[in-house]
Amino acid sequence: MSDSQEFRKDFPLLGQKMNGKPLVYLDNGATTQKPESVIQSMCGYYGGCNANPHRGAYALSVEATDIYENARVRVQRFIHAPAAREVIFTKNATEALNLAAYSYGMTNIGSGDEIVITIAEHHSNLVPWQQVAKAKGAVLKYIYLEADGNLSTDDIAAKITPKTKLVAVTQVSNVLGLVNPVREIAARAHAVGAVLVVDGSQSVAHMAVDVQELDADFFAFSGHKMLSPMGIGVLWGRAALLDAMPPFLTGGDMIEYVTEQHTDFAELPAKFEAGTQNVGGAAGLTAAIDYLEKIGFDRIGAIEKDLLDYALPQLRQLPFITLYGCDTTQNNKTGIITFNVKDVHPHDVATILDAEGVAVRAGHHCAQPLMQYLGVNATCRASFYFYNTREDVDRWIAALKKVREVMHLGA
């Protein structure tokens, strides 16, 4: 029995059927399923402790505040941040990256300055920087890839120059599934006086993250890709940077004092958390971190590696499958397998897999510039989590063998 079997009972949704077949959920890069403990933490919050935090003088509100602020401390420890006040709650990684772009980028980047990102960025860590570059007359430069899909070391050195004010990079590509050399990029960025923004959306759920060891200046992630509910995300930033930034959203709860014509803003983290926040989501995020830490990232990583090592040789045996990002020589591959079936559009592949109960992603994965760079219109992606099993891989591969049959292309 594989290690992952014991976790499956914790995830009510994994017991479901899809199109009459037991569900094989392989779209964890898009969002993960939620364990019972996370669902219960949400129910517990709304059923027993719901009140507006930071406001009421009554016990329930104090309890809601405690739940919310406890989540901040849990996140701080989870990513090894120096201080809890540096942890800003957002609705997701996209909002976190927009906060960094609009509040830090728009203020600190000017005409002729350069922003460096990689061609493997998700739109969430690309479009905001494109907007900053356009608004400020800055130049947006891209680090491209080696033949094996890894970031070009030469390009990292060449593109990050004394003109560079900001570098934004994903820790793990959501398409190629490769871990990027964030520490090396940080060293290069800091050597030229640039700040480093790291998108941790595809990493925090799968590996231990230490933002200090990475030497990042900002680090963003979504809760829903790490067992939490949707609608809660995090931007961590260095206190000195966050303190100097203007607020992103303004309004209730982020103020010190308001008069007719002037507002003094609150200190961190409240300065960046305008309006009533997602306390239920924060409760869920806390439960998710508890669950992940109980299993431990060593085990999570080992399960995902086993699935990868089990699936890849079988896929390579299928002459009609093209793989992307699966030939890295650097032992930095995570459980994301992007592929195409010869002569079949990815959407048709996904629909045929769907009929077999297998959920994969098809399309451009919010990474159109990467698709253009790879010279493909769209791809399919299977992404594993620790609750996936070798049996899931078997079902997926069996379904893949059916695709060309259904499309009348022969086996």
Added chain:
Amino acid sequence: MGLEAIYTELIAEQSRNPENKHHLTAPTVVLKGRNPSCGDEISLELRVENDRIADAAFTGVGCAISQASTSMMIDLIKGKTVAEAKRLMALFFGMIKREITDDAVLEELDEAAALKNVANLPARVKCAVLSWHTLEDALQTEKEK
């Protein structure tokens, strides 16, 4: 869910080798249609003369359903008046939304009626209607000229 019914050989064939997939020599309107979430992308070319679609063709990339639907639509509208094309458009949308289910009524859609079962694949409806929405926009563009 009738998947086999949808991916009939006809659709697979249409998408692999669609006879309507080429450029027109003198189009009066060329319009791109995209499904941003999928990457389906077609460019519809029409030659409209005296309120009649004298010729039509398309280029682009996409899934079997969007490609086949585009090709079938072109078969249907070529030679028709703009008003007739709009009536067929309404019929197609009605079929995909399951508002029109009478096969006798849908017979007019000819081969495109084979896409009726796409209504059973909610995630794929947008693939089937892409070309028709593009036609709607193209006829509007033509009208505003």
